[in-house]
Amino acid sequence: MSSGKILVAQGGGPTAVINQSMVGVALEARRFHDVKRVYGARHGVRGIVDEDFVDLTQETSHNLEGVAATPSSALGSTRDKPDLKYCQEIFKVLRAHEIEHFFYIGGNDSSDTVRIVSEEAHKANYPLRSIHIPKTIDNDLVANDHTPGFASAARFVAQAFAGVNLDNAALPGIYVGVVMGRHAGFLTAAAALGKKFPDDGPHLIYLPERAFDLAKFLADVKTTYERYGRCVIAVSEGIHDAAGVPILSMLAKTVEHDPHGNVQLSGTGALADLLCEEIKSKLGYKRVRGDTFGYLQRSFIGCVSDVDQREAREVGEKAVQHAMWGAVDGSVTIKRTGYYSVDYELVPLNVVAGKTRVMEDEFIAANGTDVTDAFRLYLRPLLGSGMPDAFRLRQAAVAKVLTAK
Amino acid sequence: MSSGKILVAQGGGPTAVINQSMVGVALEARRFHDVKRVYGARHGVRGIVDEDFVDLTQETSHNLEGVAATPSSALGSTRDKPDLKYCQEIFKVLRAHEIEHFFYIGGNDSSDTVRIVSEEAHKANYPLRSIHIPKTIDNDLVANDHTPGFASAARFVAQAFAGVNLDNAALPGIYVGVVMGRHAGFLTAAAALGKKFPDDGPHLIYLPERAFDLAKFLADVKTTYERYGRCVIAVSEGIHDAAGVPILSMLAKTVEHDPHGNVQLSGTGALADLLCEEIKSKLGYKRVRGDTFGYLQRSFIGCVSDVDQREAREVGEKAVQHAMWGAVDGSVTIKRTGYYSVDYELVPLNVVAGKTRVMEDEFIAANGTDVTDAFRLYLRPLLGSGMPDAFRLRQAAVAKVLTAK
Numbered sequence: 001m002s003s004g005k006i007l008v009a010q011g012g013g014p015t016a017v018i019n020q021s022m023v024g025v026a027l028e029a030r031r032f033h034d035v036k037r038v039y040g041a042r043h044g045v046r047g048i049v050d051e052d053f054v055d056l057t058q059e060t061s062h063n064l065e066g067v068a069a070t071p072s073s074a075l076g077s078t079r080d081k082p083d084l085k086y087c088q089e090i091f092k093v094l095r096a097h098e099i100e101h102f103f104y105i106g107g108n109d110s111s112d113t114v115r116i117v118s119e120e121a122h123k124a125n126y127p128l129r130s131i132h133i134p135k136t137i138d139n140d141l142v143a144n145d146h147t148p149g150f151a152s153a154a155r156f157v158a159q160a161f162a163g164v165n166l167d168n169a170a171l172p173g174i175y176v177g178v179v180m181g182r183h184a185g186f187l188t189a190a191a192a193l194g195k196k197f198p199d200d201g202p203h204l205i206y207l208p209e210r211a212f213d214l215a216k217f218l219a220d221v222k223t224t225y226e227r228y229g230r231c232v233i234a235v236s237e238g239i240h241d242a243a244g245v246p247i248l249s250m251l252a253k254t255v256e257h258d259p260h261g262n263v264q265l266s267g268t269g270a271l272a273d274l275l276c277e278e279i280k281s282k283l284g285y286k287r288v289r290g291d292t293f294g295y296l297q298r299s300f301i302g303c304v305s306d307v308d309q310r311e312a313r314e315v316g317e318k319a320v321q322h323a324m325w326g327a328v329d330g331s332v333t334i335k336r337t338g339y340y341s342v343d344y345e346l347v348p349l350n351v352v353a354g355k356t357r358v359m360e361d362e363f364i365a366a367n368g369t370d371v372t373d374a375f376r377l378y379l380r381p382l383l384g385s386g387m388p389d390a391f392r393l394r395q396a397a398v399a400k401v402l403t404a405k
Numbered sequence: 406m407s408s409g410k411i412l413v414a415q416g417g418g419p420t421a422v423i424n425q426s427m428v429g430v431a432l433e434a435r436r437f438h439d440v441k442r443v444y445g446a447r448h449g450v451r452g453i454v455d456e457d458f459v460d461l462t463q464e465t466s467h468n469l470e471g472v473a474a475t476p477s478s479a480l481g482s483t484r485d486k487p488d489l490k491y492c493q494e495i496f497k498v499l500r501a502h503e504i505e506h507f508f509y510i511g512g513n514d515s516s517d518t519v520r521i522v523s524e525e526a527h528k529a530n531y532p533l534r535s536i537h538i539p540k541t542i543d544n545d546l547v548a549n550d551h552t553p554g555f556a557s558a559a560r561f562v563a564q565a566f567a568g569v570n571l572d573n574a575a576l577p578g579i580y581v582g583v584v585m586g587r588h589a590g591f592l593t594a595a596a597a598l599g600k601k602f603p604d605d606g607p608h609l610i611y612l613p614e615r616a617f618d619l620a621k622f623l624a625d626v627k628t629t630y631e632r633y634g635r636c637v638i639a640v641s642e643g644i645h646d647a648a649g650v651p652i653l654s655m656l657a658k659t660v661e662h663d664p665h666g667n668v669q670l671s672g673t674g675a676l677a678d679l680l681c682e683e684i685k686s687k688l689g690y691k692r693v694r695g696d697t698f699g700y701l702q703r704s705f706i707g708c709v710s711d712v713d714q715r716e717a718r719e720v721g722e723k724a725v726q727h728a729m730w731g732a733v734d735g736s737v738t739i740k741r742t743g744y745y746s747v748d749y750e751l752v753p754l755n756v757v758a759g760k761t762r763v764m765e766d767e768f769i770a771a772n773g774t775d776v777t778d779a780f781r782l783y784l785r786p787l788l789g790s791g792m793p794d795a796f797r798l799r800q801a802a803v804a805k806v807l808t809a810k
Contacts, residue, residue, distance in 0.1 A: 010575075013576075014571070014572050014575045014576070039803055040798070042800075043575075050808075051803075051805040051806065051807055051808050053802070053803035054798060054800045054801055054802060054803060055801040055802075055803050056798070058799070058801040059798060059799060059801075063796060063798070063799065066794070066796030067796045067797065067798055069793075069796070070571065070794075070795045070796045070797070071568055071571055071572075072568070072571030072572045072574065072575045073575040074575075074796075074797060074798050075798065076574070076575050076576075077575040077576050078576070079576065092807070093806075093807060096806045096807045097803075097806055159705060159706050159707045159708075160701050160705055162706045163476055163477070163700075163701065163704035163705045163706040163707075164700050164701070164704055166419070166475065166476055166477030166704055166706070167419050167476075167477045167700050167703065167704035169477065169481070170415075170419045170448075170477045170478040170479075170481050170482040171418075171419070171481075171482050171483070171484065175700070194706075266694065267681070267693070267694025267695060267696070268674065268677075268678050268681070268694075268695065269673065269674010269675065269677060269678055269695070269696075269697050270674065270678060272673075272674055273673050273674055273675060273678075276672070276673070288672070289671065289672025289673075289699070289700065290672060290673060290674065290699075291672070291674075291697065291699030291700055291701060292674050292696065292697065292699075293701070294694070294695075294696030294697075295568075295569050295572050295580070295694065295696055296565050296568065296569070296696060296698070296701065298572065299568035299569055299571055299572035300564060300565055300568045301564050301567040301568040301571070301599075301793045301795060302564045302708060302792075302793040303564075303707060303708065387707075388474075388706045388707040389471070389475075390475045390706060391468060391471030391472045391474070391475045391479075392472065392475070392479055393445070393459060393461070393464060393468070393472055393479050393480065394463070394464060394468065395447075395459045396459055396460045396463040396464075397458070397459060397460075398444055398456075398458035398459060398460050398502075400456040401456065401498075401501045401502055402456055402497070402498060402501050403455075403456055
């Protein structure tokens with residue numbers, strides 16, 4: 001006799017479309033007669049061990065649709081990274097609540113949690129189906145063409161750079177925009193999709209996939225400024241030197257560390273400010289401005305890719321179908337099948353779990369400070385419909401009267 | 406015999422809709438048979454003294470419409486603040502090019518430039534009609550209900566806070582968002598329009614209209630955190646102590662000054678970082694994150710108020726009508742006539758020139774850290790149609806099984 005109870009939770013950093021996946025699970029699950037209750041855990045795995053559940057079955061479909069279109073994690077999230085003991089606690093609670101299907105929406109850490117919980121259930125001979133649903137603005141999950149959440153964040157970054165490029169052209173100077181991404185540069189590289197005219201910025205893009213050299217950076221900036229009379233730069237927060245030391249910790253006097261011992265990169269404007277200071281002091285340029293896109297890039301309401309929304313919803317729905325009709329646990333992945341079309345596939349959890357994808361070499365220009373056309377081709381359809389377009393005057397010059405003589 | 410030449414220029418910080426005004430001038434002017442050439446000066450008054458003109462008459466109306474919908478100043482801008490001698494240079498060039506109508510789109514400094522140029526023409530008995538067209542995201546022009554450019558920036562700020570509030574609810578902590586505005590807090594106050602549910606952030610708003618006290622700030626944050634388990638804060642970059650000293654210069658070790666001797670506030674994440682550091686070190690909270698909205702708030706492509714677009718276009722058109730049909734120079738202003746409707750009025754240049762409006766007391770809550778309903782009523786229609794809406798789960802709790810015992 002089946003309990004008919006399923007549980008869905010959201011982990012890690014929020015995205016603009018993670019609620020689409022959660023709602024995809026909730027609504028698709030209710031189409032199965034066996035499902036009696038759809039629970040949501042508040043604040044990810046933390047809410048599971050605390051038995052902090054809400055009953056999504058009691059939500060109206062109208063409100064769920066409203067939540068689906070709302071950015072950030074409606075159930076709440078957590079930065080907890082469960083170890084074996086923590087996962088055993090999770091399993092204990094799932095069993096106590098007779099939960100038979102567990103869906104966890106998150107990145108590679110979350111997929112590893114699902115993997116361990118799945119193993120615990122197997123060892124205990126408890127009939128639990130555990131499915132990982134992909135999500136991350138960093139686009140760093142292996143086995144996926146791309147991940148839900150990335151496209152909307154990429155769209156924000158592209159639109160932001162299209163705008164600051166126009167601002168920088170109006171009041172010329174040097175602009176440094178720092179974008180999220182510790183190991184993978186996909187989101188920073190998305191800045192290139194804000195370019196339209198050949199002399200548009202970003203003129204320089206610095207990715208964590210390439211070692212950052214301060215002297216070369218300054219030389220690049222100088223060359224660009226001399227050529228265009230201005231310079232727009234996209235920098236990943238995760239840039240590091242050849243030895244892997246984050247540039248932020250090289251330049252900053254004090255840095256904060258997260259619970260995993262990593263340097264805290266987001267939530268501070270320090271890297272942009274430090275790079276601006278280097279440019280001002282070493283190159284002598286005056287109008288040097290830095291922005292850190294911070295939390296806006298992952299949570300801004302009203303800048304979302306419709307393609308991303310649709311896919312985020314579908315991975316949630318497919319997860320439920322795999323759980324209900326399938327006999328194995330796994331991670332739902334996105335496969336590109338055409339230009340542009342996708343299909344979804346369930347892969348074993350250990351294929352995705354704990355692994356990090358970085359930008360492929362074919363996506364990075366040989367000079368290391370630009371993207372390739374292959375990357376533009378890859379990213380463009382993900383940004384969705386209705387991308388704003390920038391126009392400029394064609395500037396027919398008028399003959400001088402006074403100074404012409 | 407009229408030369409039929411008019412000149413339009415854009416000054417100061419770009420906005421999302423300043424090109425609407427420029428295109429409004431260009432297209433409306435061509436409906437007058439007397440107008441033979443519409444020139445644009447590149448980079449504001451700097452382009453006038455340099456005789457750096459482009460012929461907008463040669464632009465297609467299609468391209469002009471594309472430019473109108475593009476943020477930032479398509480003609481380029483300048484931070485030059487002309488004195489009497491500079492204005493005399495401007496006048497000299499206008500006369501040399503037989504320009505009979507001069508339109509300058511800008512803030513209060515720009516209106517002062519128009520005022521002096523107008524006086525010079527009058528003294529020289531040269532038939533020049535000079536019209537100032539309002540523009541500023543700061544909303545700090547007197548005699549205007551509001552200024553073109555403000556509404557779109559306000560919409561960005563409201564949408565940004567709606568998003569970071571959701572992010573902060575998912576991963577609770579303290580968030581500081583720094584918004585532009587040296588003297589006027591309108592744009593920072595717009596953060597309040599991102600709130601929907603009663604416990605939504607921003608929970609605290611700090612405006613330059615009220616003296617900032619660090620001890621009170623920390624006490625406010627503590628009270629809010631203890632109440633909601635999190636705290637979202639909107640801070641104007643222009644906050645200062647009771648003596649008028651900018652908080653940035655009190656907390657920072659080094660500050661940059663602009664050509665007018667003011668502390669450089671934008672283009673650095675320092676204020677957000679310094680406030681976060683105070684919260685961490687004095688209150689002991691761990692997850693404290695700061696963002697500086699920087700240039701995104703005034704130049705982001707794809708976040709614009711349709712009301713703002715329409716009004717920015719209309720002030721450009723009305724400027725031309727006043728210039729062609731009227732006998733006096735002046736500044737075009739926006740008057741609110743209903744909820745929501747506006748009309749435009751030409752006022753003498755010295756009414757607007759060089760004056761700064763700040764937020765009216767009736768718009769600021771008695772506690773000094775919130776806005777009033779009067780402000781919400783004032784701002785809401787300006788944000789335009791299609792504002793995104795945030796939904797949340799209603800969270801029906803599930804009974805605990807393990808810990809209930």
